[in-house]
Amino acid sequence: MVGTEKQTLTPKGIIHEKFGVKAIYKIEEVHDSSQKRPCLYRCHLQLPDFSVVTNVFKNKKDSEQSAAELALEKLGIQPPDDDDDDDVTVEQAWDDIVERIKYIFSDEFLSTDHPLSSHLRAALQKDGERFGSVPVSVIATFDAKIISRCKVINPSVDLDPNLAMSCVMEAAAKLSDYIVVSPHVASLRRKNPYPPAIIEALALVVEQVTLDISSEQYYLDIIAEKLGLKDGSQVMISRTIGKTSSGYECRVYSAIPELRSFDNSWKAHGKRPVAESSHLEKSRNAKASFVCGQDVHGDAIVASVGYQWRSHGLEHDDVTLKSFYRICCGISPNGIYKLSRKALIAAQLPLRFTTKSSWRGPLPREILCMFCRQQELAEPVFTISTAPVKSMSDLLRSYKKLKDSESDNNSNQYMSWETEDSDCDDTNNHHYKRREKEEEPGSGTGYRCEVKILSKSQDLVLDCSPGSFYEKENRAIQNASLKALSWFSSLFDDLDADPEQPRYTNQDLDWFYQRNIMIKGTFPSSRRYKEPTSRSKTTGMHSYTRDKKRVQSIPNGSMVSISYSVSVDVDLGFSKNGKPLKELIESNEEIEFEVGNGSMNPHLESVVTQMSVGQYGCFLTNQPSEGLILAAASDTARTRSLLSEISAGLEYHVHLLGVKGPTEKRMEADFFKPTLSIQRVEFAVKHIKELSASNLVDFGCGSGSFLGSLLDYPTSLQTIVGVDISQKRLARAAKMLQSKLNKGAGNLKSIILYDGSILEFDSRLHDIDICTCLEVIEHMEEDEACKFGETVLSLFRPKLLIVSTPNYEYNTILHKSARYHPKDKSMSHRSKFRNHDHKFEWTRAQFKRWAYKLSQRHNYRVEVTGVGGSNVDPGFASQIAVFSRQSFFEVDVVEKVAEGSMQSYKVIWEWKR
Numbered sequence: 001m002v003g004t005e006k007q008t009l010t011p012k013g014i015i016h017e018k019f020g021v022k023a024i025y026k027i028e029e030v031h032d033s034s035q036k037r038p039c040l041y042r043c044h045l046q047l048p049d050f051s052v053v054t055n056v057f058k059n060k061k062d063s064e065q066s067a068a069e070l071a072l073e074k075l076g077i078q079p080p081d082d083d084d085d086d087d088v089t090v091e092q093a094w095d096d097i098v099e100r101i102k103y104i105f106s107d108e109f110l111s112t113d114h115p116l117s118s119h120l121r122a123a124l125q126k127d128g129e130r131f132g133s134v135p136v137s138v139i140a141t142f143d144a145k146i147i148s149r150c151k152v153i154n155p156s157v158d159l160d161p162n163l164a165m166s167c168v169m170e171a172a173a174k175l176s177d178y179i180v181v182s183p184h185v186a187s188l189r190r191k192n193p194y195p196p197a198i199i200e201a202l203a204l205v206v207e208q209v210t211l212d213i214s215s216e217q218y219y220l221d222i223i224a225e226k227l228g229l230k231d232g233s234q235v236m237i238s239r240t241i242g243k244t245s246s247g248y249e250c251r252v253y254s255a256i257p258e259l260r261s262f263d264n265s266w267k268a269h270g271k272r273p274v275a276e277s278s279h280l281e282k283s284r285n286a287k288a289s290f291v292c293g294q295d296v297h298g299d300a301i302v303a304s305v306g307y308q309w310r311s312h313g314l315e316h317d318d319v320t321l322k323s324f325y326r327i328c329c330g331i332s333p334n335g336i337y338k339l340s341r342k343a344l345i346a347a348q349l350p351l352r353f354t355t356k357s358s359w360r361g362p363l364p365r366e367i368l369c370m371f372c373r374q375q376e377l378a379e380p381v382f383t384i385s386t387a388p389v390k391s392m393s394d395l396l397r398s399y400k401k402l403k404d405s406e407s408d409n410n411s412n413q414y415m416s417w418e419t420e421d422s423d424c425d426d427t428n429n430h431h432y433k434r435r436e437k438e439e440e441p442g443s444g445t446g447y448r449c450e451v452k453i454l455s456k457s458q459d460l461v462l463d464c465s466p467g468s469f470y471e472k473e474n475r476a477i478q479n480a481s482l483k484a485l486s487w488f489s490s491l492f493d494d495l496d497a498d499p500e501q502p503r504y505t506n507q508d509l510d511w512f513y514q515r516n517i518m519i520k521g522t523f524p525s526s527r528r529y530k531e532p533t534s535r536s537k538t539t540g541m542h543s544y545t546r547d548k549k550r551v552q553s554i555p556n557g558s559m560v561s562i563s564y565s566v567s568v569d570v571d572l573g574f575s576k577n578g579k580p581l582k583e584l585i586e587s588n589e590e591i592e593f594e595v596g597n598g599s600m601n602p603h604l605e606s607v608v609t610q611m612s613v614g615q616y617g618c619f620l621t622n623q624p625s626e627g628l629i630l631a632a633a634s635d636t637a638r639t640r641s642l643l644s645e646i647s648a649g650l651e652y653h654v655h656l657l658g659v660k661g662p663t664e665k666r667m668e669a670d671f672f673k674p675t676l677s678i679q680r681v682e683f684a685v686k687h688i689k690e691l692s693a694s695n696l697v698d699f700g701c702g703s704g705s706f707l708g709s710l711l712d713y714p715t716s717l718q719t720i721v722g723v724d725i726s727q728k729r730l731a732r733a734a735k736m737l738q739s740k741l742n743k744g745a746g747n748l749k750s751i752i753l754y755d756g757s758i759l760e761f762d763s764r765l766h767d768i769d770i771c772t773c774l775e776v777i778e779h780m781e782e783d784e785a786c787k788f789g790e791t792v793l794s795l796f797r798p799k800l801l802i803v804s805t806p807n808y809e810y811n812t813i814l815h816k817s818a819r820y821h822p823k824d825k826s827m828s829h830r831s832k833f834r835n836h837d838h839k840f841e842w843t844r845a846q847f848k849r850w851a852y853k854l855s856q857r858h859n860y861r862v863e864v865t866g867v868g869g870s871n872v873d874p875g876f877a878s879q880i881a882v883f884s885r886q887s888f889f890e891v892d893v894v895e896k897v898a899e900g901s902m903q904s905y906k907v908i909w910e911w912k913r
């Protein structure tokens with residue numbers, strides 16, 4: 001007799017028998033360039049219903065076998081070499097079934113991919129007596145090991161499935177300590193409850209249900225019915241948790257927990273009792289509890305339905321999965337920012353606040369207030385303190401200290417001592433406490449802000465005291481708010497994660513307080529800055545891969561404008577039917593952001609800052625949290641199904657529309673300590689003192705930063721005047737000056753702000769001691785700048801005129817410091833200027849020519865000098881011409897003009913002592 005040696009099939013063989021050509025193996029080569037090892041292999045196996053990916057192997061065959069083994073495990077098929085059915089005795093078979101049932105009801109089985117585990121998870125979603133009960137028929141049908149052992153016990157099980165079920169019931173009866181057998185309903189359930197954490201994790205399933213409220217039935221009864229409850233009287237209703245896209249309010253509906261007596265004894269030892277864990281009690285629904293801030297047990301329905309005070313009829317609106325996820329998103333500070341910028345995937349809550357003009361979206365303080373309201377916390381309390389800054393030398397010394405403290409605090413040096421025209425200190429009408437002023441009157445100021453978040457019952461939730469100083473009070477407040485927000489954000493960010501304690505009830509505050517006191521230096525470091533971990537892809541456009549060395553051509557501080565789209569994309573080779581699958585989830589025609597402050601999705605920012613204007617880019621990344629994608633996607637059902645694909649990632653397309661270089665002030669602040677504007681103030685003060693000037697006019701005074709600084713220096717000045725054509729800036733100047741004067745600054749008699757063009761003459765400003773025109777002329781056309789020169793020296797005729805403007809030749813140095821490439825062909829001539837608003841920038845020779853010719857025509861003497869750098873090549877960063885009136889013609893001209901008496905300027909604000 002020829003020996004019939006038993007041929008055991010390999011895992012791959014079994015897969016082939018079952019699926020034939022529908023099983024697609026794909027081998028991926030894994031290179032590790034850092035180590036000179038040969039290539040490794042990973043196998044992706046795609047089956048009609050699911051796919052698996054292996055670890056890496058030295059050879060392709062092993063990776064394929066491993067993939068097949070993984071797939072068999074998922075299918076619940078025992079690998080053939082595991083054991084040999086022929087050798088199993090009946091007794092052993094019973095033992096195996098008992099062991100297997102025990103394993104099926106273990107904690108770890110719930111997280112396996114075995115098809116039975118889905119039945120178990122579904123059973124744990126049931127309420128009441130059915131909670132955790134799994135039909136015996138399911139166990140007898142879907143577990144290969146149980147089937148094979150049942151066959152050993154009784155070979156006829158193939159013909160009569162009832163036999164297998166009896167086997168399972170009988171085996172389960174031997175586990176009476178562990179399993180409850182319900183013979184009348186033929187189901188099994190575990191005796192001891194699952195740990196609450198496991199149950200909570202299971203509660204994260206969010207599905208869409210349809211409530212038919214068209215009938216005459218009471219809507220709460222309909223909701224009760226969906227929740228498996230008797231009627232509306234058993235339904236608990238949450239507070240409003242958010243709105244649908246059309247603005248209707250949503251609430252969470254769930255079962256009223258069993259009425260328990262009020263046992264307050266736990267408060268003494270500070271720990272809330274864990275609910276008596278009978279399997280009959282509904283498990284805590286973590287997601288619903290997170291969303292509405294109340295303990296929700298069992299299933300919950302988010303719905304927008306009910307009677308509003310505005311109308312008599314029942315109002316209702318569809319709550320889509322998208323609106324649900326958007327509500328979840330809006331609970332976190334980062335989400336509030338994302339939603340308000342209409343860029344869920346792209347926008348990020350910035351890590352720092354630089355200037356109001358470059359900030360996009362609601363300001364940090366507004367977001368913080370919104371967040372506190374939403375979380376039922378008290379309004380944030382800001383405490384502002386000032387630091388003494390006495391003289392230039394002290395300022396320089398303290399700068400160094402500040403820099404150290406800034407770096408301790410993981411923040412950016414730009415934040416300190418920066419001036420910015422467009423910033424205004426709109427710090428009114430909020431909860432501010434002012435500390436004793438530590439500085440001497442008349443000295444400069446630096447602001448520091450601390451923010452405290454308290455619960456409604458005034459318990460401290462967060463104490464955020466960043467150590468940084470800012471020149472502007474508003475900037476200190478915004479940055480402190482941002483720090484508090486970033487901290488809350490790190491608690492809330494992942495929509496699908498379960499924050500341990502998402503809200504702060506009195507009971508939670510103790511531990512919350514201890515964990516959350518945030519002081520200087522203990523701020524959690526950000527996880528945001530990662531290079532794109534792209535699955536690289538070439539598309540004929542610019543494509544980016546992980547290996548490519550990153551060369552940032554757009555410097556930090558620039559304002560970048562892009563259009564982009566993001567799609568969920570399933571790799572061609574892995575999609576079912578081999579068809580490419582893609583779903584657009586977010587797109588934006590134009591969105592602007594500041595580079596380097598963390599306000600843009602790091603992948604997009606990293607790619608965009610390597611591009612030039614007009615260029616397109618395409619890249620792929622892994623997916624962020626599913627909740628975020630679903631909140632952005634319009635077809636949530638389809639997007640969800642794509643996301644379940646193993647090779648799903650995000651495909652970004654981006655077009656760089658424009659770049660505005662980093663602001664002049666930021667670039668200069670990076671380079672000059674003290675800043676050029678402070679150096680200009682010092683320069684002017686020196687001349688005021690030399691001349692013992694009693695009045696001064698600042699032409700193009702903007703938001704009054706120069707005039708405001710003059711209040712900090714003791715001089716002979718009695719009257720100062722500002723002229724500008726921007727009413728908005730003049731209003732800011734007035735507000736700032738008033739606030740400084742209220743604090744007792746300066747020794748002046750009067751201040752006037754005029755709205756008017758400095759190209760026009762106004763006889764009230766004739767024959768002034770000193771006129772200044774700092775960084776203004778380059779904001780006009782060149783011919784206007786020349787006209788201004790003529791008007792001032794021929795009509796206003798001040799004793800001294802100081803005009804400053806950037807030195808174009810110095811830009812190469814500034815741009816180099818900002819990693820800016822002026823040779824970039826995509827940059828226009830204008831973009832090589834320091835500021836996008838500059839109409840021209842002169843070289844030293846151009847400026848000198850203008851100044852000398854002008855002075856000669858009007859009988860002034862001129863000295864051309866500057867601040868920042870020195871007289872040697874390429875000269876001063878900010879070039880300055882000082883025109884002094886020669887006394888020769890003086891008398892005639894003064895009289896001539898006084899007769900003309902033209903008043904073309906309008907008084908905007910006036911102050912008199």
Ligand SMILES: C[S@@+](CC[C@H](N)C(=O)[O-])C[C@H]1O[C@@H](n2cnc3c(N)ncnc32)[C@H](O)[C@@H]1O
Nearest residue numbers: 700701702705724725726756757758774775776
């Ligand atoms: C860069 S800002 C300089 C502000 C201020 N001098 C300083 O150094 O901080 C230029 C200012 O010039 C003003 N300006 C431009 N053309 C003007 C004109 N024809 N008359 C008056 N002001 C003008 C603008 O409104 C703007 O406030």
Ligand SMILES: [Mg+2]
Nearest residue numbers: 775776778835
């Ligand atoms: Mg300028």
